[in-house]
Amino acid sequence: MWRLRRGHDNEHGTPTEELLVQECTAYLVGRYAELVDGEGRRLPAWAWLNPLAHGSRNDLASLAAQPPHWQGEGGNAATWQRAVSYLAHEIWCVVHDEGVGLHDLQLRVLVPLELAMLSDPAAVTTPSAFVGAVMEVLHQRDAHRSHP
DSSP, X not given: OOOOOXXXXXXXXXXXXXXXXXXXXXXXXXOHHHHHHHTTOOOOGGGGTHHHHHOOHHHXXXXXXXXXOOOXXXXXXXHHHHHHHHXXXXXXXXXXXXXXXXXXXXIIIIHHHHHHHHHOTTSOOSHHXXXXXXXXXXXXXXXXXXXX
């Protein structure tokens, strides 16, 4: 992420600063995985969490209804896609059934997990570990809320 060097253009002649702005914007609105996949680059595990941690209610509903089509790494893309869809559904249920604000849940629970995954790429390397990590932080949120 953000491996661009100042002043160098990419193979399409786009200025580095413009590429950096595109990448940062995609990250902040939950579209980083789409951007990386669209460029044919390797999709790191944390990027699968990005749309859940930064996406809108509509994005979350779409992901819950149908898995994304990003390719990610190797031959297990379908498993990662189903994991994202499953987690979007779980988050959707927390937001709607429990009346939790999506933005609050993202800021307090999902973004910190995303940053932890970004800083330690070896921590979550499989779809099952990804689902487990997200479900754990969702349950921890429940435990902290139940015991003030």
